[in-house]
Amino acid sequence: xxxxxxxxxxSTTPTVYDVAERSGVSIATVSRVYRNPDSVRAQTRERVLAxxxxxxxxxxxxxxxxxxxxxxxxxxxxxxxxxxDAESEAEAGAGGHGDEADDEAAMLYSDQIIRGMERAARRxxxxxxxxxxxxxxxxxxxxxxxxxxxxxxxxxxTVPTEELEVISRRQPVVMLAGPRESNxxxxxxxxxxxxADGQRELTRxxxxxxxxxxxxxxxxxxxxxxxxARFRGYVEACRAAGIEVGAEPDLRVAMMTQxxxxxxxxxLLDRPGERPEALLFANDQMAVGALHTLDRRGLRVxxxxxxxxxxxxxxxxxxxPALTTVRQPMRRMGEEAVELLVRRLSDRAQxxxxxxxxxxxxxxxxxRASCGCRAA
Amino acid sequence: xxxxxxxxxxSTTPTVYDVAERSGVSIATVSRVYRNPDSVRAQTRERVLAxxxxxxxxxxxxxxxxxxxxxxxxxxxxxxxxxxDAESEAEAGAGGHGDEADDEAAMLYSDQIIRGMERAARRxxxxxxxxxxxxxxxxxxxxxxxxxxxxxxxxxxTVPTEELEVISRRQPVVMLAGPRESNxxxxxxxxxxxxADGQRELTRxxxxxxxxxxxxxxxxxxxxxxxxARFRGYVEACRAAGIEVGAEPDLRVAMMTQxxxxxxxxxLLDRPGERPEALLFANDQMAVGALHTLDRRGLRVxxxxxxxxxxxxxxxxxxxPALTTVRQPMRRMGEEAVELLVRRLSDRAQxxxxxxxxxxxxxxxxxRASCGCRAA
DNA sequence: ATGAAAGCGCTAACAC
DNA sequence: GTGTTAGCGCTTTCAT
Numbered sequence: 071x072x073x074x075x076x077x078x079x080x081s082t083t084p085t086v087y088d089v090a091e092r093s094g095v096s097i098a099t100v101s102r103v104y105r106n107p108d109s110v111r112a113q114t115r116e117r118v119l120a121x122x123x124x125x126x127x128x129x130x131x132x133x134x135x136x137x138x139x140x141x142x143x144x145x146x147x148x149x150x151x152x153x154x155d156a157e158s159e160a161e162a163g164a165g166g167h168g169d170e171a172d173d174e175a176a177m178l179y180s181d182q183i184i185r186g187m188e189r190a191a192r193r194x195x196x197x198x199x200x201x202x203x204x205x206x207x208x209x210x211x212x213x214x215x216x217x218x219x220x221x222x223x224x225x226x227x228t229v230p231t232e233e234l235e236v237i238s239r240r241q242p243v244v245m246l247a248g249p250r251e252s253n254x255x256x257x258x259x260x261x262x263x264x265x266a267d268g269q270r271e272l273t274r275x276x277x278x279x280x281x282x283x284x285x286x287x288x289x290x291x292x293x294x295x296x297x298x299a300r301f302r303g304y305v306e307a308c309r310a311a312g313i314e315v316g317a318e319p320d321l322r323v324a325m326m327t328q329x330x331x332x333x334x335x336x337x338l339l340d341r342p343g344e345r346p347e348a349l350l351f352a353n354d355q356m357a358v359g360a361l362h363t364l365d366r367r368g369l370r371v372x373x374x375x376x377x378x379x380x381x382x383x384x385x386x387x388x389x390x391p392a393l394t395t396v397r398q399p400m401r402r403m404g405e406e407a408v409e410l411l412v413r414r415l416s417d418r419a420q421x422x423x424x425x426x427x428x429x430x431x432x433x434x435x436x437x438r439a440s441c442g443c444r445a446a
Numbered sequence: 447x448x449x450x451x452x453x454x455x456x457s458t459t460p461t462v463y464d465v466a467e468r469s470g471v472s473i474a475t476v477s478r479v480y481r482n483p484d485s486v487r488a489q490t491r492e493r494v495l496a497x498x499x500x501x502x503x504x505x506x507x508x509x510x511x512x513x514x515x516x517x518x519x520x521x522x523x524x525x526x527x528x529x530x531d532a533e534s535e536a537e538a539g540a541g542g543h544g545d546e547a548d549d550e551a552a553m554l555y556s557d558q559i560i561r562g563m564e565r566a567a568r569r570x571x572x573x574x575x576x577x578x579x580x581x582x583x584x585x586x587x588x589x590x591x592x593x594x595x596x597x598x599x600x601x602x603x604t605v606p607t608e609e610l611e612v613i614s615r616r617q618p619v620v621m622l623a624g625p626r627e628s629n630x631x632x633x634x635x636x637x638x639x640x641x642a643d644g645q646r647e648l649t650r651x652x653x654x655x656x657x658x659x660x661x662x663x664x665x666x667x668x669x670x671x672x673x674x675a676r677f678r679g680y681v682e683a684c685r686a687a688g689i690e691v692g693a694e695p696d697l698r699v700a701m702m703t704q705x706x707x708x709x710x711x712x713x714l715l716d717r718p719g720e721r722p723e724a725l726l727f728a729n730d731q732m733a734v735g736a737l738h739t740l741d742r743r744g745l746r747v748x749x750x751x752x753x754x755x756x757x758x759x760x761x762x763x764x765x766x767p768a769l770t771t772v773r774q775p776m777r778r779m780g781e782e783a784v785e786l787l788v789r790r791l792s793d794r795a796q797x798x799x800x801x802x803x804x805x806x807x808x809x810x811x812x813x814r815a816s817c818g819c820r821a822a
Numbered sequence: 823a824t825g826a827a828a829g830c831g832c833t834a835a836c837a838c
Numbered sequence: 839g840t841g842t843t844a845g846c847g848c849t850t851t852c853a854t
Contacts, residue, residue, distance in 0.1 A: 083617075084616075087831080095840075096840065097831090097833095097842095098833085098841060098842075100832095101833060102839090105833075105834095109839070111839060114839080114840085126615045128592045128612075128613055128616060129589065129831085129832075130831050130832070131595075132507075132508045132512040132517065132594070132830080132832085133512050133831030133833085134508075134593065134832055135507075135832090135846090136506065136508040136509050136512050136830090136831080136832070136833090136845095136847065137831080137834075137845080137846055138832080139846070141507075141508065142590065181557060181560075188576060192526075192577070197575055197576065197590065197591065198575070199576075200564060200573065200574050200576065202564065213504050214518065217504050217506050217507030217508070217510065218508070218519065218594075219507075236502040236504075239502045241459075388763065388764070461846090463847080471825085472824065472825045474825060474849085474850080475823085476848095477848065477850085478823090478824085478849095481848095481849075481850095485824095486824085490823080506847050508846080508848085509830090509847030509848035510847080510848055510849075512830045512831065512832085512848070513829080513830055513849040514830085514848080
């Protein structure tokens with residue numbers, strides 16, 4: 071016995087030792103009661119449980135994890151995706167000023183993934199640890215998460231791939247929505263959506279079904295493989311229809327927010343030459359911003375200009391006209407991520423080693439009012 | 447030195463010992479490099495960091511937590527709130543069959559709270575561990591979460607209060623949306639919303655502003671303080687207007703789902719006597735279900751019957767007619783929960799002890815089409 | 823500025 | 839079925 075406390079010590083949080091002592095068994099038995107109840111005589115078990123209850127004993131997850139080398143927790147790291155504009159509108163809504171862009175309207179990317187992962191994790195008996203990147207921590211976010219989970223998913227561009235590279239030697243990591251970045255020195259599993267396919271199909275729809283030919287594409291200034299893939303799809307559809315397009319989007323914005331989208335629309339409309347028949351945005355938030363601009367300038371959507379987004383966030387259905395967009399199966403992505411992690415974990419437990427997996431989830435075009443498919 | 451491995455051992459995940467050995471310092475120094483970088487000479491620090499990097503070293507959260515008695519993680523336990531109906535509709539949407547009740551439409555209660563907590567937690571440098579109750583685990587959900595976090599929030603009715611009672615002696619716990627259950631032996635902090643106020647105000651609106659007097663209220667069969675409070679508000683408003691009401695809701699359903707709401711509407715309409723002018727439901731999902739029923743039976747909302755919900759979930763805005771409801775500030779609740787936990791934690795660190803806090807967040811009535819406030 | 827050593831609370835052989 | 843005994847990988851005085 072390593073330690074003994076008075077019979078009525080209450081100050082510290084109770085441990086196995088306290089429970090063991092008070093119930094007249096060894097710490098091993100206390101441990102068994104929790105880990106493998108059937109291996110303990112019923113009577114003993116009840117006694118231990120009773121003592122535990124009245125002592126307020128809760129097994130320390132840390133100690134457990136340390137001793138058993140596993141935590142029963144999966145993780146998710148995501149970037150601080152918050153759109154300042156969406157935020158403020160949401161705040162206003164919550165404050166009761168308006169009904170406009172509701173609190174709940176702003177359910178973003180990461181929320182969906184969280185939902186998907188949580189569900190799947192629960193099915194497999196795991197809990198989920200979530201953490202958004204916070205700039206300037208001494209220890210990087212991943213390290214913190216990585217150290218507390220059995221495996222985790224990372225939304226692309228949250229963390230330098232190099233760092234993940236290192237960590238993935240230690241535990242399963244799946245990269246979400248990202249690029250399959252590095253070439254070969256890459257142990258990471260990877261799930262992405264068919265960005266190019268989606269944008270291509272949407273563009274084709276605009277061209278063939280609505281007969282539009284003067285299109286303008288708004289992309290992202292930063293390097294982002296997903297966004298680039300979308301643009302690629304756009305270009306392919308245009309070329310296929312014999313419409314000439316440059317190698318670059320008509321405009322690249324610094325942030326993919328509503329404000330930037332609104333500004334982009336201004337810029338595009340103020341450009342000399344014929345007005346575009348359709349404005350295609352690399353995400354929904356920008357498209358929503360553009361809707362504001364067009365409304366303010368007295369242009370009707372879709373009669374005067376069609377507008378499309380990408381992502382299929384909830385907000386895209388709430389705006390008027392409802393936004394035609396490409397829906398990403400983000401929830402499913404979360405679920406698949408967990409399935410992958412769980413499989414990896416059991417592989418490792420059995421000493422198996424399989425090659426990294428890379429899967430692509432299909433997307434679907436949501437034809438709504440902003441392209442002219444439904445009454446505005 | 448407790449352990450030594452060959453210079454090129456790669457099999458196991460590296461620890462402080464490995465890093466220390468390879469960089470010619472003690473494990474204490476390695477630890478300092480991460481915990482308190484400035485206390486280590488720059489040159490030493492760089493060397494250690496370099497070795498760590500190429501070894502793929504990540505500090506074990508478990509070991510850290512065990513040694514330092516804190517995890518840097520806050521938790522949230524919530525019940526498996528999933529509405530089977532909403533689920534299936536969502537699945538259909540995700541599968542691409544329809545645009546109807548979108549995946550994202552189904553953003554529920556818990557999602558909002560998660561969002562709020564995550565944001566606030568991040569601000570304070572914490573990560574968030576989330577876990578929904580899974581029936582029939584050997585160890586209860588809470589115990590698992592409790593053992594891995596510094597403090598946590600629990601959605602009411604997820605866990606027996608008694609169990610929380612015990613745990614709260616050990617770490618801060620805040621009860622969400624619940625009742626202030628026990629009487630005095632209660633150390634738990636507690637955040638609720640003004641259920642009665644909201645329902646009273648909504649009811650008053652129906653009576654005074656729309657001149658309705660034949661109302662029917664649909665409640666919940668299970669014991670639920672929140673839902674009871676809503677009913678209480680309803681009763682108060684009726685009495686204040688001189689409308690007679692019984693001590694019981696006109697109907698109590700077994701589950702607060704869309705299907706049950708639809709059934710409840712049937713039942714109410716089939717009742718002998720004059721048809722009610724308004725159907726008030728204890729939550730949005732039931733109200734949405736009722737909308738289906740009324741539509742199928744050819745009754746117009748709000749002309750023939752007004753319908754109201756409670757909660758303000760995203761779906762409430764998407765249905766036609768949009769649902770008049772009482773919006774709960776669920777996101778804010780999550781934020782407040784974290785603030786409370788963080789405060790408690792710092793109190794404990796300083797040896798302070800304060801009385802349990804109980805706060806009530808205000809709600810607001812969202813007047814939409816289903817009560818006649820806007821064009822349907 | 824750095825090292826030595828004592829735990830943190832639990833699990834997992836291995837004995838009995 | 840139950841007890842003994844090593845660790846698990848880190849933080850943290852206390853020395854130096």
